[in-house]
Amino acid sequence: MAAHLNRARPNRMARVTDRRSYARRRLLAGTLGLSLLGGFGALRYGGRFTARAGDATKPGSAQPQVGLAADDNSAAVDDPATRRLTLKHAATHYNNAYEFGWDKTDPHRRSGKFKLEPWAVTFDGLCRRPGTFGVDDLMGMPFSHLEERIYDFRCVEAWSMVIPYNGRPLRDLIEAVEPMTSARYVAFTSVLRPDEMPGQASPFSSLDWPYVEALTIEEAVHPLTFATFGVYGDRSLPQNGMPLRITVPWKYGFKSAKFIVRITFTEQRPAATWHLETPSEYGWYSNVYPSISHPRWSQATERRIWGDGKIERIPSRPYNGYAEQVAHLYPGSKQQYR
Amino acid sequence: MKRALIHAALASPAVLLALGWQYGRLGVDPQKTLIWETGIWTINLLILVVLMPSAARWAHWPAVIGCRRAVGLWAFVYASTHFLFFVTFLLGWDIMRLGSEIVERPYVLVGFNAWLILLAMAVTSTRGWVRRLGRRWRRLHTLVYVALVLAVVHYGLMIRSDWGWPVAYASVVLLLVGLRVFRRGAPAPESAKRREMGLR
Numbered sequence: 001m002a003a004h005l006n007r008a009r010p011n012r013m014a015r016v017t018d019r020r021s022y023a024r025r026r027l028l029a030g031t032l033g034l035s036l037l038g039g040f041g042a043l044r045y046g047g048r049f050t051a052r053a054g055d056a057t058k059p060g061s062a063q064p065q066v067g068l069a070a071d072d073n074s075a076a077v078d079d080p081a082t083r084r085l086t087l088k089h090a091a092t093h094y095n096n097a098y099e100f101g102w103d104k105t106d107p108h109r110r111s112g113k114f115k116l117e118p119w120a121v122t123f124d125g126l127c128r129r130p131g132t133f134g135v136d137d138l139m140g141m142p143f144s145h146l147e148e149r150i151y152d153f154r155c156v157e158a159w160s161m162v163i164p165y166n167g168r169p170l171r172d173l174i175e176a177v178e179p180m181t182s183a184r185y186v187a188f189t190s191v192l193r194p195d196e197m198p199g200q201a202s203p204f205s206s207l208d209w210p211y212v213e214a215l216t217i218e219e220a221v222h223p224l225t226f227a228t229f230g231v232y233g234d235r236s237l238p239q240n241g242m243p244l245r246i247t248v249p250w251k252y253g254f255k256s257a258k259f260i261v262r263i264t265f266t267e268q269r270p271a272a273t274w275h276l277e278t279p280s281e282y283g284w285y286s287n288v289y290p291s292i293s294h295p296r297w298s299q300a301t302e303r304r305i306w307g308d309g310k311i312e313r314i315p316s317r318p319y320n321g322y323a324e325q326v327a328h329l330y331p332g333s334k335q336q337y338r
Numbered sequence: 339m340k341r342a343l344i345h346a347a348l349a350s351p352a353v354l355l356a357l358g359w360q361y362g363r364l365g366v367d368p369q370k371t372l373i374w375e376t377g378i379w380t381i382n383l384l385i386l387v388v389l390m391p392s393a394a395r396w397a398h399w400p401a402v403i404g405c406r407r408a409v410g411l412w413a414f415v416y417a418s419t420h421f422l423f424f425v426t427f428l429l430g431w432d433i434m435r436l437g438s439e440i441v442e443r444p445y446v447l448v449g450f451n452a453w454l455i456l457l458a459m460a461v462t463s464t465r466g467w468v469r470r471l472g473r474r475w476r477r478l479h480t481l482v483y484v485a486l487v488l489a490v491v492h493y494g495l496m497i498r499s500d501w502g503w504p505v506a507y508a509s510v511v512l513l514l515v516g517l518r519v520f521r522r523g524a525p526a527p528e529s530a531k532r533r534e535m536g537l538r
Contacts, residue, residue, distance in 0.1 A: 017398070024397035032386075036347060094366035102500030105365065158428075159367065204502035277499065296443065296496070298435070303369065303427070309362045311369055313430050 083150050086161035088232040090307025095239045096155065097258060098207055099190070099197040106199065107239035113196045114238040121244060125265035126183035129176070135243045138173055138227065143235055149226055149247075154288050154320045156252035158297040159311075160304050165247050166230040171221040179217065179265045186220040187270035188213045188246065188257035207277055213257035214270035214284075215248065218329055224249055224322060250319040250326045252286045283338040287330065290316040292338050344405050348412040351379045352419070369427040376420035381493065381507060383413035384486045388514050407463055410482070414460040417453050417489075445495035452488035455481050483518060486511055 017025070097107040119135040139146060146166045154160045174186070190211035194201040200209045219225060226247040231240050241258025248256050254274050264270070274282035281295050290300045304312040319326050330337045355375055358364045364371040387409050394402035429435050439446045459479055461467070468475050490511050494504045 021398035025399050028393055028397045028399070028402075033347075036350070090366040098499055102498070104367070104370075199500075202500065202502070204500050204505065206499045206501060293442065296445065298439065301430070303367075305367060307366060309368060311367065311427075 083162060084306070085150065086163060086305060087307030088234075090305055091153075091161050091163050091231065092234075092237055092239055094305065096157075096253065097199075097239060097241065098205065099199045099209070099211065099259070100239070101199045101202070102205070110198050111238040114193070115196060116236060116238060116243050119243040119261075121260060122262045123173075123177040123264075124262070125187070126180045126267065127265050128178035128180065131177070135229065138244065139229055140168070140172070143229060144233075146229060148233070151226070151247060151249040152320055153247075153249070153253055154302060154316070156254060156282070156286070156294065156297065156299075158299060158302050158316075160302045160314075160316075160320075161307075162304075163231055164233070165226055165228045166233060166235070167226050167228040167247070169223055170225045170227040170246055171223065173227055173263075174221055182267050183265035184217055185266045185268070185270050186215050186217055187262075187264040187266055188215075188260050189262035189264070190257055191259040191261045207273055211257065211259075211273045212270065213255055213272050214266075215255070216329075217265070219248065222326060222329070224325055250287060250322040252282075252288060254282065255286050285330075285337040287334075287337050288316060288320040289318060289334050289338060291318075292334065341408075344408055345412075348383070348409060351375065352416070369423070373420060373423045373427060376416050376423060377489075377493065380413055380416040380420055381486070381489050383409055383416060384482065384489060385510060385514065387413060387482055388486060388518075392517070411460060411463060414456045417456050421449075421453050445492055448488050448495065449492040452485045452492060455485040455488070459485075483515055487515065 093108050094104045095107040096104065097111075100107040100110045117135070120132050121135065121138060122130075122132045124130045143166065147168055148164050148166055150162060150164050152160055153163050179186075190213075191197075192200065192210040194209070199205060215225070226249075228241070228245045228247045229235055230242060231237060235242055238259070241256075244260045245258040246256050246260065255272075269284070272282075272284055275284045275286075288299070293299060299316055301313055302316045304314050306312065317323070355364070355372060359368055359372065362368070387406060390402050390406050390409065394400055425431060425436060429439065440450050441447070459482065462471060462475065462478060471478065490504070490507050493507060497504050
């Protein structure tokens with residue numbers, strides 16, 4: 001009997017979990033469970049699950065979308081009546097605007113504080129009539145009278161959308177301030193408002209603020225280069241770069257500066273934010289050349305986002321399809337205009 | 339029962355992603371969300387795998403070690419899905435291009451090597467292989483640290499400008515690798531104490 005007890009006791013004791021171990025196990029299991037739940041529940045899918053494809057304007061619609069205003073008088077490159085457009089919901093909920101954050105949903109989620117008005121743009125540098133103008137003066141007409149143009153928007157990340165832009169040729173604004181003949185470049189400076197733009201306040205962003213971009217004067221006065229005051233007939237969209245951006249459809253999207261507050265005419269080539277950050281990846285010209293591969297993304301094809309959940313893989317075209325209009329600006333080897 | 343629960347937990351991100359895909363809740367670019375999330379979950383599970391032995395020791399809970407294979411295999415499942423989505427969505431099954439992408443783009447090369455390591459570990463995860471490889475099995479499976487480091491480098495190479503998340507991941511991984519190296523260099527605490535007491 002006694003021998004039996006002696007033999008059994010050590011085994012039984014070994015099987016009992018002491019109090020501290022038990023507490024630690026519960027803590028371990030609890031932490032794991034919570035982090036698993038929290039990990040994908042709140043943190044990682046939070047923004048994405050609210051951004052349902054195509055739920056804003058035309059729910060469930062997979063039909064080809066037709067242009068908003070079939071204005072026959074517009075000088076749009078493509079006929080707005082027949083072009084299929086990316087759904088507005090997609091083009092306004094999937095944006096790159098690092099001023100608001102790195103995620104594509106940040107520009108619409110984190111731009112609530114951004115004040116669209118009042119807005120003024122300063123023209124300076126090598127021009128005869130420098131000055132500061134309100135955005136309404138720059139439009140020169142009621143918003144609804146502005147021209148609508150449908151452009152293919154091509155991101156350097158190898159995705160693209162088809163978007164109707166409301167505005168007027170940038171050339172109109174440039175001619176009004178009379179640049180001098182010595183002006184060879186046009187520099188664009190975006191707004192600096194870390195209080196309203198959380199990405200500018202982020203300690204982890206490697207970009208210098210404010211965002212700067214630039215074009216040659218020939219590019220800036222090209223009839224395709226568009227001073228843009230709205231998209232889809234809507235001017236209240238900071239995520240798309242309003243109140244004023246430019247649209248340069250034959251270049252990767254980052255060349256089209258957003259939230260512009262200053263336009264400067266220079267003789268020397270101005271800096272450009274992404275080119276400054278990683279010159280080996282983002283060329284100063286950054287024309288769309290499918291044959292020139294980017295270190296991260298092959299540019300041979302692009303994923304066309306229509307916004308109905310379907311994504312189409314299509315071959316990319318030189319100058320994003322606008323070669324006929326702009327190729328003459330770039331004589332010689334394409335490598336120098338990458 | 340316990341086993342089923344563990345597998346259910348490990349599968350839940352995949353299930354959520356599949357449901358989100360089915361019901362159009364993965365945002366404007368579901369392809370990107372799928373690629374991104376399967377990659378992130380590979381890294382999450384690899385971190386878990388590496389943490390498990392220390393956690394088991396700390397909580398005196400040997401059963402944790404028993405789940406390690408399941409977690410490792412699920413990490414391989416997420417990594418393979420990630421790779422599959424990449425080949426489908428970004429390359430459109432252009433196999434010729436896969437070769438040039440691996441050679442040309444550092445992030446593809448690094449990620450592909452991480453996946454090869456996970457593949458080797460998944461293949462040799464059966465009892466038969468453990469027996470056949472003997473001591474070499476252990477050494478082979480220490481490569482999980484290499485795979486984890488490669489995976490985080492792969493993640494870092496994808497970042498355009500915002501370093502918050504990758505820096506957080508890199509710090510955790512550095513800490514884990516550091517601990518492992520430290521543990522290897524120093525004698526096990528148990529034996530050190532015994533030596534001190536002259537009990538050796």
